[in-house]
Amino acid sequence: MTTYFITIEGSEGAGKTTQLTFMRDFLERAGYPVTLTREPGGTLLGEELRALLLGHRDDGMALKTETLLMFAARAEHLERVIRPALAAGHWVLCDRFTDATYAYQGGGRGLPMAQIAVLEEWVQGDLRPDLTLLLDLPVAVGRARAGKRSPADRFERETVEFFERVRVAYRDRAQQHPDRYRIVDAAPPIAIVRAQVEKLLAQWLERG
Ligand code: Z5A
Numbered sequence: 001m002t003t004y005f006i007t008i009e010g011s012e013g014a015g016k017t018t019q020l021t022f023m024r025d026f027l028e029r030a031g032y033p034v035t036l037t038r039e040p041g042g043t044l045l046g047e048e049l050r051a052l053l054l055g056h057r058d059d060g061m062a063l064k065t066e067t068l069l070m071f072a073a074r075a076e077h078l079e080r081v082i083r084p085a086l087a088a089g090h091w092v093l094c095d096r097f098t099d100a101t102y103a104y105q106g107g108g109r110g111l112p113m114a115q116i117a118v119l120e121e122w123v124q125g126d127l128r129p130d131l132t133l134l135l136d137l138p139v140a141v142g143r144a145r146a147g148k149r150s151p152a153d154r155f156e157r158e159t160v161e162f163f164e165r166v167r168v169a170y171r172d173r174a175q176q177h178p179d180r181y182r183i184v185d186a187a188p189p190i191a192i193v194r195a196q197v198e199k200l201l202a203q204w205l206e207r208g
Pocket of ligand 1: 040
């Protein structure tokens with residue numbers, strides 16, 4: 001049985017979590033069993049690492065520490081959730097994955113992309129997403145959406161310039177991997193974004 005690993009990416013407030021739920025419903029209606037998960041997180045240990053990574057501490061975190069914790073959570077997630085689900089015949093839908101490390105730690109914080117690539121290779125081997133949807137929208141629009149919740153986590157307190165760099169890094173990734181990436185305009189209302197996402201999924205399912 002063929003199973004697929006699908007990720008959804010974008011900067012804060014892009015609507016990933018909202019659209020991922022619709023994607024699960026869409027795929028389940030089409031008869032595919034789905035495992036829905038997220039990063040950082042997805043396992044007990046991963047969620048504890050997520051709390052450390054997003055936590056409201058004020059004494060900062062070294063960039064290497066932040067990156068290694070992202071990959072530590074990912075190693076756990078791959079071992080305990082993603083690979084077993086794929087092996088059991090489930091499609092895996094994941095809210096963020098390694099493209100987020102390239103965008104945030106690479107683009108946002110300036111870690112050399114080649115160093116991320118070394119960790120990607122080590123932790124994932126040859127496993128890469130089959131499809132990645134990038135929900136793209138102006139930074140100000142996403143921030144306004146996310147700002148309605150409180151309090152802001154360690155990433156949400158970053159500057160507009162940081163999120164502009166994240167957006168550029170994501171778009172660069174999409175250009176570098178056109179076979180895997182699909183870009184969705186995430187600025188319109190939820191129902192319109194949903195229709196775009198479902199159309200892309202339907203086209204992707206029908207590809208030869
Ligand atoms: N991070 C990292 O640095 N490196 C890594 O390797 C990984 C992650 C894996 C946590 O991720 C942080 O971890 C993240 C990057 C970093 N930090 N940031 N920023 P996260 O995915 O959990 O956090 P998030 O991006 O902040 O999630 P989010 O703000 O919840 O965004 P979302 O999932 O894309 O949006 P949402 O929850 O679906 O919607 C947000 C609100 O907007 C909500 O009220 C919706 O009802 C509303 N919404 C959604 N869509 C629309 C539309 N189309 N119109 C109007 N309103 C909408």
